[in-house]
Amino acid sequence: MKPYKVLVVDDSAFMRKIISDLIENDANFQVTATASNGREAIEKVNQLSPDLVTMDVEMPEMNGLEALKIIMAQRPLPVIMLSGINEQGMKETIMALESGAFDFIRKPSISNSQDIIAVGESLREQMKEAMMAREQREARASASKSEDKPPAAVIPKPLADTPLRKQELPKKAKAAEVPGTSARDKLKPEAKTASPKETGKNLLDKQPGNSGSPRNPVKPTAAPVTPASSEKAKNRSKANATPVTPDVRLQLDGVPGTFVEPPAASADRKSGSTKGLRKLVAVGCSTGGPRALKAFLENIPAEFPAPIVIVQHMPPNFTKSLAQRLNTFSPLEVAEAEHGMILRQGAAYIAPGGYHLKVIPAAGGQYAIELTSEDARNGHRPSVDMMFESLLPLTTLERHAVIMTGMGSDGARMMKSLYDSGVTSTFAESEETCVVYGMPRSAVELNCVKHILPLHEIAPRLVQAVK
Template sequence: MKPYKVLVVDDSAFMRKIISDLIEQDQNFQVTATAANGREALDKVNRLSPDLVTMDVEMPEMNGLEALKILMAEHPLPVIMVSGINEEGMKETILALEWGAFDFIRKPSISSSQDITAVGESLREQMNEAMLARQQREARASALKAPPVQETAHPPAAQAKGSASSPGTSRSGPGMSPAASGLPARGKPELRQLPERKVLPEGKTTQQPEVARKPLKPAAEPVKPRASKETRKAAAQPPAAPSQPQAPAAASRRAGGLSKLVAVGCSTGGPRALKALLENIPADFPAPVVIVQHMPPNFTKSLAQRLNTFSPLEVAEAEQGMILRQGAAYIAPGGFHIEVVPATGGQYALALTKEEARNGHRPSVDVLFESLIPLTALERHAVIMTGMGSDGARMMKALYDSGVTSTFAESEETCVVYGMPRSAVELQCVKYILPLQEIAPRLVQAVK
């Protein structure tokens, strides 16, 4: 098998050498060219047609963001961003993921061989994920063009289930299955078709379908966006007050307590998926949303700030002891597990822990979901979206078996990597298997 061709883009010759050496430790990949800025990178992509690009974020003449935007429009291919850990670099990395980058790694510390090794493992894993995801997309595309008889010709394979990812910069990790960590033959993509199972929802999930209508966007207010959201939320509350039908839930809310909660887990491709989800949930959403996105420390704060500019909800990086509120979303900080725990007065709070990584991750979706199992006084709704591995699937199954209100998984057609959702679907614990654009409206309908 011919190795995959990689273009390495960085303005530092020393960093180009480090990244190239890390890439070529995997014989499935070969660095065929390097470039010192975005403009040079675009020229070499057009001439050499690489399979994958690693792209520095901050460069002279044309930076990584500008080059990425042009690449995605004219020559889409997997791009892994290489980000500095300064604030500007982190913000631009979040933008890059939103604009189509497959994933990112942080730049290794050149003074630490241990750090260089860890970043290299993460990079090689992401490259394998990217190529596998491309093969799966090509397989789906060819299956759609093939005669209908093809549908029964390929039984489902179980590649992504059980793969896990490494802590730190990677979104999937050390316990990967052979099919995910080793690369399948280029000419033999695995075609895996899973029928869309939709178990009939309980009666409560179909009430008030009109509420799923997308709200008007709040006006941009860079200095105090939260004040604007608070004002709008206060304005949205009065119409709901006279409503009597759901007496217990209403009484609980008046007493300061919560009656509903949404938990979301995602990994590779998650920032774009979260944007699509959160910008379509209204400000008067009657539940907090607690989110685990596999991401290293510091980057989650930039992600929360970015999502806060889009969503009618208040989006923030979670902190220890925060009391959960309706109309707010909380993103687990990188490097910490997040749990929901009971607090006084019928309220619920967030607890952050530094316990061992679960499924190779900290934060882990399984840890979040597991914390919801004893909270039977709450209507609990669990969502798994795009990501490599199986984090979240096992505890979604436990939630499902314990009588959770609803469970959602993103369908294969819109996933960047169909690993975590597939694992949940295979455990038969998903009520709604939906393309990304349909998750928010159905979730709003189920919760309201």
């Protein structure tokens, strides 16, 4: 088989050389050309028809985001973004994922050989997944054309639409075989974040905004309200945090900490209830997740009677940009989760990169977020399995679990445990809309999914199930 052709785009000649060398460490890929800006990238995509593009986000003349939009409109193909860790680069990376980029990696530190190696492994893994996903889509399209009917989801339509009792599930729902799929489980896990394992005390010390010691916490103060710049801003008053009553304290390893107020409720949502919480939604996703989360959260109403906790596989810092971006689209209040936040109806919380997110009981019938730096699970931190596992003992809550697009199988095993324990409902995105049908497929094959739906149907059906 001929190697896949790759176009490398970066304004730095040195970085183009590093990325090209990392790519060609795998004989299945060959760098056939390079480009120094977005305009040149568009020309070479049209001239050379590469199989895949790696695209720097920030470049002169035409940046990667602008080039991506034109490429996806003219000649769609897998594009992997290379992002710096500055604020502008992270924001544009999130926008690129919304605009159709397959995934992204952060640029390696050129002074750290181990970092270059780790980035190379991650890049090659994403490239393999991108090619497998493309071949899978082409196989589905070919089969559909030959049968003169639209592509079918892995599960027949009646099953996708109707909640099932356990005994009604098929013995095994298998996705179509894709060349190279068996190698997925052998891929190396992501490199661990550098932060060492911490105790509850150290974790509290290191959280943003907690400048006081855990024993003498500094009460957060209300953030100033900025002038309204959109219809959403006109209808709500935001505050980052408000003081909490003394009876709301979290015990971690014997160290008392401070609960942090969740995002402020909309002005017309009078209760913004945190007490007597009865329902909870947990969502996991990976490759293709930012785009899926946008489509999902846009269709959840502001008065949704449950908090939503989310794990999206992403490095540190990028999750904050993702939360800020999603908050501009969603009727809900979307924020990056902080340690000790009280869960509130009508709000969504995204696990910060580098920390596992768990849901734990708190005083007064409330529930809170616990962030931990335990070892990665399934190669990830945050891990969907870790979040789902924390829901197992919360039997007084009506729990709903959702798995959307992503490579690997993170979340499937614990969704099965939740299903077996009698969780209220489980959802998985169907193959037809997944960027990568990995995590949902693993859950479907464990026979633990009650609703298998295309992306645009998940939110409306979830709202029905929760209400």
